[in-house]
Amino acid sequence: MNKRKGKDAHLPLGECITQAQQILRERFCQQRLPNRLEGVEAQHKHLVELLKRTAIHGESNSVLIVGPRGAGKTALLRCVLRELLEEKDAQKNLLQVHLNGLLQTDDRIALKEITRQLQLENVVGDKVFGSFAENLAFLLESLKKGDRSSSRPVLFVLDEFDLFAHHKNQTLLYNLLDVSQSAQAPIAVVGITCRLDVLELLEKRVKSRFSHRQIHLLSSLTFAQYLERVRVQLSLPEDFPDLKFAEEWNAGIKTLCEDKSVEEVLQRHFNSSKDFRSLHLLLTLCLSRISIAKPAIRPADLLDTSRLCFADAKANMLHGLSILELCLIIAMKHLNDVYEGEPFNLQMVHNEFKKFLQRKSNSMYNFEQPVVMKAFEHLQQLELIRPVDSSSAKIQREYQLMRLTLDHSQIMEALQKYPQCPTDVKQWAMSAFA
Template sequence: VCTGQVWMCVLMLCDCVCVQAQKLLRERLCHQKLPDQPVGLDSQYKHMLELLRRTAVHGESNSVLIVGPRGSGKTMLLGCVLRELMSLREVQKNVLLVELNGLLQTDDKIALKEITRQLHLENVVGDKVFGSFAENLAFLLEALKKGDKSSSRPVLFVLDEFDLFAHHKNQTLLYNLLDVSQSAQTPVAVVGLTCRLDVLELLEKRVKSRFSHRQIHLFSSLSFSQYVDVVRAQLSLPPDFPDPKFSDEWNHISSSRNQTTVRDLCSCFLAVSRVSVSHSTLREADLIEACRLISADSKANVLHGLSILELCLIIAMKHLNDTYDGEPFNFQMVHNEFKKFIQRKSHSIHKFEKPVVMKAFEHLLQLELVRPVDSGVCKVQREYQLMRLMLEHGQVMEALQKYPQCPTDVKQWALSYNLLE
């Protein structure tokens, strides 16, 4: 009986230690605590801080784009800058922050409601009716005037997924925000975050003319050894961990420094989240599997599950984008493109009735692979409602290569479209 009790205590102790390690690492990885200083981004940090400080303290309007691939530190950089900016006494009770995201605010009406909510001006707007977006925005900024009615509170507008706002009808939101940032009436800073290097090419001429053309580019400058040190520090248990033996065993991850199998490691969240009492240590295989899952393109994975008909419609839309330089298209145009392919080239795709093709098109709309240009109430017949493809050329081509048993003529259609014209 005594031996059984001893083993029970040992198991309970192991369980407790494992839970403590899991909790500590989950908090470290999930809460996304900002570092004291962005690693390797000193010049970008100083530039960004000075730019926003001039708006917040001196009332100088600015606009800037932070451009870089996913995971390069755009959000972290801006977060660190805002943290230091908001710590300044003259800024804390004066500056207003409005954060928008192109994935959430999919049209100007939704964006305007969110701006009103974040500025706490719902009661001020009430049931007022405005003739245009510009009038509504001007009223909101006017309502932010200080008590003496002579000066406005500085407003920082942060637009994450900036390139998606360029798909809004007439780019009204971008035009008005950048137009205000050029005027001397209201101190405004417009900060856009985007992964697209060609984002300026998406802007209309009138919008581009009001942008300051300031861009801060972020690219990973860490060496592999520095990168491994950062990852190892995030995954290692601290010296004061209650069980030194467990801590030493866990920290064996540092021995992976020269292992080429973990060179492409992006994050260890999935690996850490799978730790349990029965699987109490982090192994190299866990890291490799986590890297594979995290680096996968979610939209490309959705494409792998489409029917051949739906995939053909995606290819047709890609061709329309290539032909018309990204201009919106409608279902009728997509259907015509698909019919041309069926008539002249395909021997493996059956002819589908138009209602069937429309059903497949609507499924793509539900999956958010296609999005209406105007998401409001539209009186245009659904065949002629303008749409945009929410996929890039590379995502479509990558999905085609991995699509199970994709017909050869469909692949050839996607790859050699220009030769067929």
């Protein structure tokens, strides 16, 4: 009876919306692992077998997981580790060390992090080592079991693997791969990278110690599957407290995904990136628009949030410029058109601006040279223009060569949205001649 009551419970609309937002935000932001990854069954099986041989049988291995950003490289590894740690032997023995090329920027920092993650700070103490290899060998030796019969297997995960190739002499990679090949201790080295040419970055001695095993992840997702994933991601679970609200919500989401304008928006996202993190950002923005007054996601919400996601940050910056700064940008655009993208300097831009003033005979835009220079410097601070090279800093400011970092379409689009833009300035921008 109580169970039936719980299922048939009708919560206030505000509470239903709050709970729905909480459930969906957790789903989008916490990136919970699915029960199984779709479309990568062969790669999953290959990686499981490889790491089992290290964790259970003490065999050393090395492998690279290669694929574009958002393809699911880290998710694949996490799913494999979850499955692996369900094995009793692996759970007791396997140690993990996770390094990231963005954080461990040199071998000294990496070694300190390895020591911390293996909890061997007390063992190392104040010992002085002659080389990186000696230090690493000592750490691995310290992991021998109580009976000293064998070492505990260690899994080294190197995220952003290509960045480790930029370390001096690639000492970390060399020593890890050397240990994995020489059977001094059972270790598995798993590199994660989005660079297909990563092996070309390795020195010969490092490359010769690598197993050359590579697991490639390339998204084979079709748009129909992507659309279904959107529907599933936005749907509420069966155990939602208010069954009636959940049914209405899920029916609304199904209708939303069948809407032609929504399909067009999602097709654009699918074509630009199949990364589910960017999709989750879009859906989170949609979710934030839900309220008691508007208790469902509408196609218009998806269209608006899509515009936000695809908004051009540089073009948006133009909306906050003064009329003088906007005029200088238009003068630069004309110089780019006339001289086919060749660099320009302040003097050339000012001359172009003066031509416009002479044609219009408008004293409203008549600015002194120091004011124009100040506006030009502000555009440089905003990085809308940049110097051609750093050596030009010695040249007088008026004659330093610059390039415009905006293209024609960005300028024209920004002009249409510029608040109360004077008609003559718009006409000048649209004219084919300076």
